Amino acid sequence: MTDATYQGGGNGSSLVASDARTKRRNASEARFRIYGLAAIGAGIFFLVVLLTAIVSNGIGAFQQTFIEVPVYLDPAKLDKQGNRNVDDIKKVSTFGYTPLIQAALWQQVQNEGIATDYTKAGDMKALISASAAAQVRDWVIAHPDRIGDTVDFKILAASRVDGYLKDRVSRESIAEDKNIDAGHLDLTDALREAGIVHKGFNTDFIFGSDASESRAEQAGLGVSMLGSLFMMLVVLLLALPIGVAASIYLEEFAAKNWFTDFIEVNISNLAAVPSIVFGILGLAVFIQFAHLPQSAPLVGGLVLTLMTLPTIIISTRASLKAVPPSIRDAALGVGASKMQATFHHVLPLAMPGILTGTIIGLAQALGETAPLLLIGMVGYIATNYPDGVVAGFMSPNSAMPAQIYEWAKRADPAYYERAWGGIIILLVFLLAMNVIAIILRRKFERRW
């Protein structure tokens, strides 16, 4: 190469003073930078707005209002036979427990000397969550010998009371509400002073199960989280081996002809198919034809596997392609068989890319709701913890995004807050998965 030196002069252009054409080019570049900055700025602005909205709306769901109350377990009501036989005790339904709890809180109100216009224990109904009766009943069935004692319980406050402590409910907003009156809110203030009503961290929101419309305060995401977990297991165990095997064959072994081209085009097209289509397919094939149970995470996982497969195949093929041919040639050159070259040399080098693709595919599947609508995983479903691994796959369950969708539809505004809270948890999961993908890539990636 020779060093070229610009001589200047010639047509009158100067290096120091830029001519009109250069100015125009520079100006257009500056403009382009501004557009770019504006685009990034707009992106960041919307991200901040979105995150602020999610956090400010949802953070309340992680706090819950509790009532500490000693409940007298009246033997005359709970064990009429007097023999402490669990089967007899079970005959008393939750409706038999409700008056005891109301009486206990009313007693507390009187003990504290709180002035109120209410005159009877039944007026306490508006403060107490309907879940309290079931909580006490379960405890009594587990400890039948304690009937007759006075036991301290930490029960949930009703969703309106909870909303009042979180500033969602005010005296104006409940003016027309038939579930609660202003007097109840005065009472709540007094009980809060006395330390009987207090707000605390809500572990049940993260680990609990869904609740019915009338008990927003009790609803949690835990069981649907398990549903999502079991679905992801199915997706991982099926999509990863099938996807990787398919890509290795297509990339390393298959002849390049019209048939493999046809398959390739189809895989790319499948990746773009709307997920609801896989839901319809799942309903027809897995439930109506194969008679798998409805609402089961197994079926959800199978449907999401179909959806995730193309993503995994495409990313696996890309990372196999990225392994330099020299590695294959060297392996084959020292006498390795094609299979040895692939499994001993190419696949380990492609692994970080494959894992990243798989995790991104899983994250996408984790956030998917539409196909679950059709296979019965949306509704009032996730109420019992599955007992055991098989039940985890087979017994009806929901999934995190489906649960959030369900909550967003419910009438009680307390569910709205929980839907946002659910989004926070879902985002934490997605973020964690993406971080794992980045770490894996950083740690194992090799460059040539």
Place this chain on the structure above:
Amino acid sequence: MQSVKLAASALAIAAVSASAAAARDNVQVAGSSTVLPYASIVAEAFGENFDFPTPVVESGGSSAGLKRFCEGVGENTIDIANASRAIREKEIKACADAGVTDIIEVRIGYDGIVFASQKDGPAFTAFEPADLYNALAPKVLVNGEIVDNPYTKWSEFNADLPDVEIAAFIPGTKHGTREVFEEKVLAVGCEITGAMEAMVASGMSEDDAEDACIAVRTDGKSVDIDGDYTETLARIDSNPNGVGVFGLAFYENNTDKLKVATMSGIAPSTASIASGEYPVSRPLFFYIKKAHIGVIPGLKEYAEFFVSDEIAGPDGPLANYGLVSDPELSETQGMVADETPMGSNM
């Protein structure tokens, strides 16, 4: 070797799925999204008080639920369909074709349909059934003649209503609620205003006139909401003049955002609906496959628990949530106890 392990796990999954078709031990319910809240309250209490697992309740609409109900008999079909309207003849036929013959119809109570507007907006306290017809029908009676609906404001046909643009958000045609709205509001308004009579007089057949009565104008003054009440609420929230159609229970949970409209001077409440003073209400049902009773554990117990006095009675949790309890509940209880299928007493 890794791939061998993965293949083994895949086989394990397949083995699990092979044993899948084993007995189902939970009651499976699907259907109306209006009935869903009530069904979920019952299912929850059922799970707490009995040793059976909590029933699974899916939503999706009355028609979708009844369609799945009529797919056949067997463990991979649902046991109960919730519906916000009575089952139709052709659905009974579809059921019979698929082998679902003995169906037990259970009426759980009544649901009020209310009109509500934004809390801070103008008050709609002078609704008469005729007003909604005048506001929403494509053709109305003006000075004895049927003309294209000329009204753009409520006050144009009822001076007591606010002087604001008509903006109504009504349930879409896939909702069972729409049918009630057509039948109890539009058709009644059509009769009252005399439009029905005028249409027949102008040479329309009775059937055509009935269809014309329940049509809704398409010039944007009335918007069909295909989503849930939460979507209607969002529309009302952003439109101070909007009037939306809600279920009574939904309104009662959102009294801080909504102002209820009275109908003929009567405000909707469980009491005024039970007494019949408030005109717009409809019965809610669920349908049981008799063939599944005794096969699916807990099915009959769930149905009996649902209609028991402590659940569906006037002081039960359902009434508390907004259901208008059925005065003839004890007959329904007897019917469920005897497993009387539809049509056996007619």
